[in-house]
Amino acid sequence: MGEMIRLDKLLSNMGIGSRNEMRVRLKQGGVSVNGTVVKSGKEKVDPQVDQILYNGIPVVYQKFVTLMLNKPAGVISATQDAMHQTVLDLLDEPYVNRNLFPVGRLDIDTVGLLILTNDGALSHEVLSPKKHVPKRYLAQINTLVTPEDVVAFESGITLDDGYMCKPAILDKIEPQSDGTCFVQVVLYEGKFHQVKRMFESLEKHVIYLKRIQMGGLELDPFLLEGQYRVLEDFEIELLKQK
Template sequence: MKTTLRLDKLLAHSGFGTRSEIKLLVKRGAVTVNEKPVKDSGMQVNPDRDRITVDGDPVSYREFVYLMLNKPQGVISATEDTRDRTVLDLLGDEYAHFELFPVGRLDKDTEGLLLLTNDGKLAHNLLSPRKHVPKTYFAEVDGAVGSDDVQAFAAGVTLDDGYETMPAQLNVLHTGKPEQNELSRIELTIMEGKFHQVKRMFEAVGKKVVFLKRISMGPLTLDPELPKGNTRELTEDELQALIHVHE
């Protein structure tokens, strides 16, 4: 974090309104820095050292926020959309001013772990193709998934556009019996994130994914206690583990 920043930027980032609204707060004497009323909303302050209050209440400044979301189906991984609800629509008002965005994307009909943040550097590192951050999914598959598929995925499969995937780890939890309309259940860990990749990998071996849920991304695992559609902030241990991914 920068040593100093503009007071109006700090207050706007802390949810106290637009810069013009903050000017009005300053004008009526509502803002103090180190017990002194502020005259200039553009003054430089140090959030680590200066004591800032608005109407007598101390301002707690945070530059970055990191949220774990258990994404439900039917919601898209975007910051805005004219037709569908987005993952940001699931957040409480207390996060509105942080300008959060999803790190990567899950398909509209895919649920599970999604990280929301305003830390562009961390997001870039997690998504960088050079990092090969593993992502693990649980899926229900129409078709009998077996050892042949495990070997095929371990070698890499060729998708419909000719792209050959990196080796992936397929763990078969249950081999379904298609003749009895029984689905296979699997966990799949991939090291890249091509469009619809998990679904297309199974299509490449003649099977169809009917349910998909992401359960981990790098060291971050979906909290089993987190209800669908809900978020919680990352713990310090979870955040440090993510930061160390790209060191």
């Protein structure tokens, strides 16, 4: 036996329609459970055992949903907030009712790869300090990034509060004609404003920051900021890679 769930909620969660739309469709006799027409959305079913048909087509229930979001600036990595738009506010049906939450966080002005899921075990596996899942960022710095900076990151930067960061990687350094510099940063932890504070300890300023990879999973280049898509099973495995 699996988890029992209301029939109208199950159908809505699978993207067939809103809860209200499902109640109407149920009353019209368009849904059957184990061969019997069910007209009440309050009926509870076991999606792992019961055969549920909508207009004669089997409904396959997925307990866990994991999305890749290209987070835009100005949106916070939270499930609710009274002052700001959250990443969940970017979602449409059927995902708004799936109890999704962000795996980790990106600062309000940081853009790029953010994972949304309702799978707590997956979130723990990606975020656990014991797992050492790397996160790669593209940063624009207000001045040249030097070989001395690379060594400092590899040695472990000390933040303004005295915290000693784990060794990090700076690579793909690209000086720009305007005096700024693009560089990629790989971290194995996720402290508050960490990339910005690490550069500030070297008296340098982060102008732009974008997360482009978590584990072995790279941000989909076809996703515009604010867009999202469902992760395939193999991509979820890439996400866990060290």
